[in-house]
Amino acid sequence: MDAAFAPLDTERLTLRPMTLDDAEDMAERRSDTTTAQYQAWKAPYSVERARDLITELLTRPGPTPGNWYQLAVERKRDGKVLGDVALFLSGNGRTAExxxxxxxxxxxxxxxxEATARLVDYAVFDLGVHRIEACTHPHNIASVRVLERIGFLAEGIRREAYWVEDEVSDDAIYGLLAREWMSRRAQD
Structure with a gap:
């Protein structure tokens, strides 16, 4: 792996490593209750907590097995950060979430x-993963639609498997195999 993660581009977006300058934006995004309702944190989300997360990310040159790696999603036309995408590599590096x-x-x-499809491209073509997974709350219809547009298939529901502090919910599992993604990209 290179010493530093090179940004990933799409037609409209750049997926780049986060910096400490992104902490306030991340805290604002994660403090929104409509954003937090299906995520692994409760709102409000402090700037200090965002700085701690970004500081931890800065210790890694990019995705590493057993860790999440997050990238800021920046709109090219104005440099505005729209959000983030994240990639988790399994211990053997063959599966990504x-x-x-x-x-x-x-x-x-x-x-x-657009951003998630580019991240899947990176996972399949650059990292050589065999399988990509995504999990979401079954009622998070917007996220389900994103996953389905990309080509993820619903694989099932883990009942009462996802905890955020002392609240539990079901977890919908989606999967995409590298060969399915390659076939899809070959048709584009």
Missing amino acids: VGFTLHPWARGHHYAT
Whole structure:
């Protein structure tokens, strides 16, 4: 792996490593109750907590097995940060999990689809993963639609398997195999 993670580009977006300058934006996004309702944190989300997370990310040159790695999603036309995407590599690096979080005002423009598809490209073509997974609350219809647009298939529900502090919910599991993604990309 290179010493530093090179940003990933799409037509409209740049997925880049986070910096401490992103902490206030991350805290604002994660403090939104509509954003937090299906995530692994409770609102409000402090700037200090965002700084701690970003500081931890800065210790890694990029995705590493056994860790989440988050990238800021920046709109090219104005440099505005719309949210973030995340990638978790399994211990053997053969399976990855993806996640995405956008500001409420950035939703509905297919940014999450575009950014997540680029992250899947990176996982499959650059990291050589065999399988990509995503999990979401079964009622998070917007996220389900993003995953389905990309080509993820619903694989099932883990009942009462996802905890945020002392609250438990079901967890919907989605999967995409590298060969399915490669076939899909070959048709584009």
